Amino acid sequence: xxxxxxxxxxxxxxxxxxxxxxIAISVLVFGYFLFKTSPQTASPQSPQAVDSMHSAQGNVxxxxxxxxxxxxxxxxxxxxxxxxxxxxxxxxSFKGKNTVLFFNEGxxxxxxxxxxxxxxxxxxxxxSDTVQAISVVMDPSKDWQRAIEKMPELAKAKTLFDVGGVSxxxxxxxxxxSMHRGSLPGHTYVLVDKGGIVREMRDDPNMAMANxxxxxxxxxxxx
Numbered sequence: 001x002x003x004x005x006x007x008x009x010x011x012x013x014x015x016x017x018x019x020x021x022x023i024a025i026s027v028l029v030f031g032y033f034l035f036k037t038s039p040q041t042a043s044p045q046s047p048q049a050v051d052s053m054h055s056a057q058g059n060v061x062x063x064x065x066x067x068x069x070x071x072x073x074x075x076x077x078x079x080x081x082x083x084x085x086x087x088x089x090x091x092x093s094f095k096g097k098n099t100v101l102f103f104n105e106g107x108x109x110x111x112x113x114x115x116x117x118x119x120x121x122x123x124x125x126x127x128s129d130t131v132q133a134i135s136v137v138m139d140p141s142k143d144w145q146r147a148i149e150k151m152p153e154l155a156k157a158k159t160l161f162d163v164g165g166v167s168x169x170x171x172x173x174x175x176x177x178s179m180h181r182g183s184l185p186g187h188t189y190v191l192v193d194k195g196g197i198v199r200e201m202r203d204d205p206n207m208a209m210a211n212x213x214x215x216x217x218x219x220x221x222x223x
Contacts, residue, residue, distance in 0.1 A: 068171035071190070071198045077169065081160035084141040089160055091196055097132045098218045099192045103162075103172050103185040106137030107147055112207035113187065114151050121157030125215045130194075130222075133214075134158045138167060138184055177205040189214060193221050 071077070076091040083089070094101075102120065104113040117135040120126045126133035137144060141161050148154045167173055167185045177186025187207040191200040191214065200217060204210060 068175060068188075068201050068203075071170065072201055074198060075196050076190075076192050076198055079166045079169065080164050081136060081166060082141075082163055083160055084144075094132075094134075094192055095196045096194055097130055098194055098221055099131075100126065100133040100214055100218075101190040101192065102133060102135045103167055103170075103188045103190065104135065104137060105180065105184045105186060106139040107143060108180070108184065109187070109207070110147075114147060114154060116187075116207075116209055117157045117159065118151060118153035119209055119211055121153060121155075123211050123215075125211070125218075127158075131218055132158065134160055136160050136162050136166070136185075138162045175203040177203050177207065191217055 076094065079091055081089045100120070102116060104116070106113065113135075120133035120135060123133075125131060135157055137159060139147075139161065140163075144159065144161070170190070172178075172185040172188050173182050175186060175188055177188060178184060179186060187204045189200075189202040189204070189210060190198060191202070193199050199221060202210065202214075
């Protein structure tokens with residue numbers, strides 16, 4: 001009799017263990033598939049990932065976080081920039097020449113931005129009766145003088161100072177090249193034709209020299 005009871009108890013234990021095992025396996029399988037389909041584990045080909053891959057190429061960037069890409073094909077908005085002497089430049093001031101406005105980090109971007117600014121200053125293609133390159137920094141003009149003392153070639157370049165939030169107004173503080181998102185532009189070129197129309201926005205997270213590419217773009221405007 002005792003043997004029979006012991007057998008029943010053993011069978012009940014086996015049944016219980018088997019049931020627990022099945023339940024545990026079911027939970028693990030369900031959790032696995034739930035994890036695989038979770039938004040946090042979505043494919044790297046999500047819109048954000050694709051946008052990052054395109055922007056890293058340094059081509060025209062469409063950025064949903066700001067209005068920069070909406071400027072192309074429209075007149076340059078009413079802006080005010082000043083030179084070292086306090087003279088004010090507006091969008092109207094740039095008409096009559098094909099103009100490259102180079103928005104950058106200024107003092108904080110050594111040597112990449114400095115090299116580009118100096119490169120514009122020494123390149124005749126950007127200093128003619130029909131074409132001009134103007135670098136825009138957010139540093140005070142007295143502080144920028146320190147950069148000129150360190151790299152005298154910068155003195156040849158046309159540099160204006162953004163003291164009124166122009167970079168933010170144009171949506172240039174949140175592009176991929178900005179390493180100080182929301183505070184400073186990164187490495188962005190705004191190409192404006194003789195009539196004051198923005199023809200191209202070019203953001204370059206790689207912060208490379210763009211003279212040849214921009215000169216080609218400008219030549220195309222005259223065809």
